[in-house]
Amino acid sequence: MESSGVVARRQLGLLLGAKVVSDVGYALDFVCLSIFVWESSRSALATGLVSVSLYAGAIVGGRLGHAHGARWDRRAVMITADLVRMAALLTLALLPGQPQLYVAVFLVGIGRSVFEGTLSAATPVLAGERTQLVNSVLAALKGVAFMLGMSLSALAVPLIGFQGVFALDAASYALSALVLVAIRVPFRENGPTADTTDKKVVWPAVVAAGLVPLFVVRCLDAFGSSSQHVGIPILGSELNPATPTQVAGLIWGVWAAGLLLAGFVLRPLATSLIARAPGVVFCLATIVMSLGFIGIFWFDDWGLRLACAALAGIGDAFSEVAFKQAVQRLPDERRGPVFGLSQIVVNSGFMAGLLATSLLLTPDIVPQWVLLLHGVPLVVAAVAAVRLRVR
Secondary structure (H helix, E strand, O other): OOOHHHHHHHHHHHHHHHHHHHHHHHHHHHHHHHHHHHHHHOOHHHHHHHHHHHHHHHHHHHHHHHHHOOOOOHHHHHHHHHHHHHHHHHHHHHOOOHHHHHHHHHHHHHHHHHHHHHHHHHHHHHHHHHHHHHHHHHHHHHHHHHHHHHHHHHHHHHHHHHHHHHHHHHHHHHHHHHHHHHOOOOOOOOOOOOOOOOHHHHHHHHHHOOOHHHHHHHHHHHHHHHHHHHHHHHHHHHHOOOOHHHHHHHHHHHHHHHHHHHHHHHHHHHHHHHHHOHHHHHHHHHHHHHHHHHHHHHOOOHHHHHHHHHHHHHHHHHHHHHHHHHHOOOOHHHHHHHHHHHHHHHHHHHHHHHHHHHHHOOHHHHHHHHHHHHHHHHHHHHHHHHHHHHO
16 A cells, blocks of 8 residues: 555646646747737737736736735635636637737736746645755756747647647646646645735745845846847747747747756756755846846857757746745745735736837847846846845
C-alpha cells in the first residue's frame, strides 16, 4: 500500500502537469492574439489594448486575492478561475470578433491572476520543505509550456485558424479544472481564517519582511516589459512580413527555453543563495532579464538576438523564484493577500506601460523605446541590490 507522502507527491505532479497543459494554451494565445490584431489593424494602439485588457483583468483578480485571499477556499477558487477562462475562450471560438476578444482577454486576465496568486500562496502547504524546488519546477514547466505553445503558434494558425486555437485553450482550462476536482491535497495549513479584514495589516507585513524594494522593482520592471509585448509583434512584421508569427514565436520560444534552463539546470547552483538572500537574487535577476530584452532589439545578428532572448528567460525565471521565496516566508494567512497585492502592483505597472507604449510607440523607435523602459528598472534594481546586500 502506498504511503500518504507518495500519494500526495503524485497528486501534486498531476496538478503541475495540468497547469503545463493550460499554460501551453495560454502561450498560443499570447502570441496569436497580438499578431492577429497587429496584422488586421497595423495599429500599435490596437495591439497594445489587447494586453491592456489582459492586465486590467489581472488587476481585478489581484484585488480579489488581496481582499479575500486570506479566507477563501483555495481549491474552489482555482477551479472557478479555470472555468471562467474556459467559458471566455469557448465564447470567442464560437463567436469571433474584436469586441468579444477584448472581453474574453479581460476574463482570462482575472482568472490567471487569481489562479497564479492562489497557487503561489498554497505552494508551501503543497510542497512543504521542497517549496523552493517546486517554485523552480513551476518556472521550468512554464518554460516548457511557453516554448511549446509559442513555437506551435507558427503552425497552429495555418492549420486550425484562430478559432481553433481558442478552442484548444478552452480545453486546456477544462482539463486543469478536472484535475483540481479529482485531487485531494490540502491547500491551507489550518483551513480558511476568520472573516476579518486583513488589508490593514498587509502593508506592515510587507514592510516588516523587507519586501518594499522588491515591489518597487517589480512594478518598474512590469512597466518596462510592456515595450517588448508590443515591440516583438512589430519586429516580427519587419523581419518577416509574410509570416510574422514565426519570428515572434521563435523569440518567445527561446525566451521560454531560458526559463526551462534556469529552472532545471541552473537553479541547483543558486539554491543556497536564493534561500539566504532572495531579495538580492531577485534584483540581480531583474538586471539580467532587462539586459536580455534590450539585446533582442539592438543586435542585428540572429545568434546574438536569440542568445539575449534566452538570457531574458533565465533572468525572468530566477526573479520569479526569488520573489516567491521572499513572500512565501510570510505566515499562511498573510501570503494570499500579499500575493494578491503583488498581482495588483505588477499588472498596474504592465497596464500603465502598455498604455504609454500604445500611445507613443512607432515602428521606427522600437529599440530606443525598449532601452528606455528597461533601463529604468535596471538602474533601480542595481541600487536596490546594493542596499539589500549591505543591509
